[in-house]
Amino acid sequence: KAGVTQTPRYLIKTRGQQVTLSCSPISGHRSVSWYQQTPGQGLQFLFEYFSETQRNKGNFPGRFSGRQFSNSRSEMNVSTLELGDSALYLCASSGLTRDEQYFGPGTRLTVT
Amino acid sequence: GENVEQHPSTLSVQEGDSAVIKCTYSDSASNYFPWYKQELGKRPQLIIDIRSNVGEKKDQRIAVTLNKTAKHFSLHITETQPEDSAVYFCAASIGYGGSQGNLIFGKGTKLSVKP
Numbered sequence: 001k002a003g004v005t006q007t008p009r010y011l012i013k014t015r016g017q018q019v020t021l022s023c024s025p026i027s028g029h030r031s032v033s034w035y036q037q038t039p040g041q042g043l044q045f046l047f048e049y050f051s052e053t054q055r056n057k058g059n060f061p062g063r064f065s066g067r068q069f070s071n072s073r074s075e076m077n078v079s080t081l082e083l084g085d086s087a088l089y090l091c092a093s094s095g096l097t098r099d100e101q102y103f104g105p106g107t108r109l110t111v112t
Numbered sequence: 113g114e115n116v117e118q119h120p121s122t123l124s125v126q127e128g129d130s131a132v133i134k135c136t137y138s139d140s141a142s143n144y145f146p147w148y149k150q151e152l153g154k155r156p157q158l159i160i161d162i163r164s165n166v167g168e169k170k171d172q173r174i175a176v177t178l179n180k181t182a183k184h185f186s187l188h189i190t191e192t193q194p195e196d197s198a199v200y201f202c203a204a205s206i207g208y209g210g211s212q213g214n215l216i217f218g219k220g221t222k223l224s225v226k227p
Contacts (some may be wrong), residue, residue, distance in 0.1 A: 033214070043156070043201060043217040056214040090155065092215075100146070101215060103155040 002027065004093050004104035012110045018079040021107045025072050025093030031055075032074040033101060034066060037088040046089075049074050078109075086111045114139040116204050118218025126226055131192050133221045135202035136184040142204040145178060145185045146215070151198045159200075160187070192225045199223070 005024045013019050025032050033056075034046040045058040049068035066076040072093075078085055088108050092101035115138040125131050137145075146161035162169045162176045162185065169176050173192075178185040189196055199222050203215040 035215075035217075042219045043203075043215075045214050045216065048214060058214070100158060100161065102158065103148075105155050 004091060004102055006089075006091055006104040006107050008107060009105065010108045010110075012112065013081050014112050015081055015083060017081050018077060019081060019109060020075055020077045021089055021091075021109075023074045023076075023091035023093075023104055025074070025091075026095075026102060029093035029095050029102075030072050031094045032068060032072065033092045033094070034074070034076050035090045035092065036060075037090055037106070038086075043090070046076065081111045083111050085109065114142060114204055114206065114216040116202060116216050116218045118202050118221060120221060121219065122222045122224070124224045124226065125192050127192060127194060129192055131187075131189045131196070131223055131225075133187045133200055133202070133223070134184060135186070135204075135218050136182075137204040137216075138183065139204070139206065140180075140183060141206045142216075144205045145176070146203050147174075147176060147187050148201045148203065148217075149198045150201065150220075156201060189223075192223075194225050194227050197223055197225045 007022045031050045033048040035043050037043050048056040052068045063079045068074045088106045090103050090106045092103045094101045118135045143164035148156035149159045150156040160174050160176050162178050173190045175188040199220045201220050202218040205215045
């Protein structure tokens, strides 16, 4: 069974731009969660989607948004990028229990 | 909201020794506690987890214990090997009937196993 995939793997953007990241979960998994990983703040929860609905949201500004499609693939969007948005963005998918989460390789976003 | 504290932040052991990493959580409603291993430049990988209806779980050289009263849980690695060197994260989540997509992570422990 293929693992969680994320595209692109690396991205360089300038302040003020927006970016869209994509995540394809493990086949059969319907829950996708997004996390931001930085050296200073560690791993922080962004939001979770289940069956195309946002079920939980972390403590991030409205510039961070996401969506999920009927095939469970998910995208997250960050608008008006700031330098502090530079991070590794990880998505994780989980199955029916939605407890065990399996991470993708991440997208390394650099904002200059 | 939930807060997870993890100690120590760095841990250095000799090959063959045991390593213990401890986490405490604040929300007594948390009922799912996974541990992740992240090697440099790689994704976090689930290595073991425990639910609140269990006090201890073991998988080969790795074990996790949970004390619900004290709200802490620990990862134990025995007979450490150099390939155990990585950053280990604990996490906690509140499951509604066993389902929740919101993991709160500790800050991580960098484990170094010296040959």
